[in-house]
Amino acid sequence: MRVPQLSLRIDNRPGCLVAPCRILAQHGINILTLALADQDDHGTLRLIVRDWRKAQEALTAAGLSVTVSDVLAVEVRDEPGGLLELLDIFAQAGINVAYMYAITERRGDQAVMLFDFDDLDAAVLALARHGINPVRAVALFEHLSEEDDG
Numbered sequence: 001m002r003v004p005q006l007s008l009r010i011d012n013r014p015g016c017l018v019a020p021c022r023i024l025a026q027h028g029i030n031i032l033t034l035a036l037a038d039q040d041d042h043g044t045l046r047l048i049v050r051d052w053r054k055a056q057e058a059l060t061a062a063g064l065s066v067t068v069s070d071v072l073a074v075e076v077r078d079e080p081g082g083l084l085e086l087l088d089i090f091a092q093a094g095i096n097v098a099y100m101y102a103i104t105e106r107r108g109d110q111a112v113m114l115f116d117f118d119d120l121d122a123a124v125l126a127l128a129r130h131g132i133n134p135v136r137a138v139a140l141f142e143h144l145s146e147e148d149d150g
Contacts, residue, residue: 001124001134002070003114004052008045009065012038020045020059027058033114035101048103048114072123073103073135075110083113086132093126095119 010016017036024031024047035046049055052068059066076082090097098116112135117123124134 001072001136002120003048003073005069005071005114005116006047006049006052006055006059007067007069008047008059010043010045012041012043016043017045019062020047020064023058023062023064024049024055027054029055029058033101033103035099037099046101069116070120071114071116072120074113074115074127074132075135076113078109078111082111086113086127089126089130089132090117090123093122093129095123095126 008020010020021031029049029051032048032050034048037044037046047055048071056066056068074086076086087097096118098118100113100115103112103114115123127134
């Protein structure tokens with residue numbers, strides 16, 4: 001349910017994504033999904049990879065500053081109102097969504113969204129009260145590797 005996410009602060013200029021992507025490729029690390037947010041002079045690159053420790057080590061050894069935090073993977077009905085259902089749950093529980101992004105993977109008729117919250121544990125409890133279980137990281141990675149092999 002908790003998925004380790006790597007975050008890197010990068011310059012906001014042409015070519016800035018090349019170095020971290022090259023480092024990961026050279027170490028045989030596949031990016032499962034990513035999000036990029038820009039501010040005035042820098043951006044934040046958020047990455048989900050299978051072996052986050054290896055990725056963190058490789059990126060840090062290359063001089064990049066990497067932080068690791070947990071995000072929550074949640075199945076979302078892939079239909080109009082699917083995301084709204086989850087957002088209502090969080091709003092009713094008083095939980096702030098700091099940011100979210102989709103993962104490029106489907107699980108049957110479900111899409112998967114990654115969420116970061118001010119209080120991750122409260123989000124897990126709010127979902128549980130509505131019978132929704134977050135996707136376990138192991139299950140997520142196993143499913144993605146099956147797609148890679150196909």
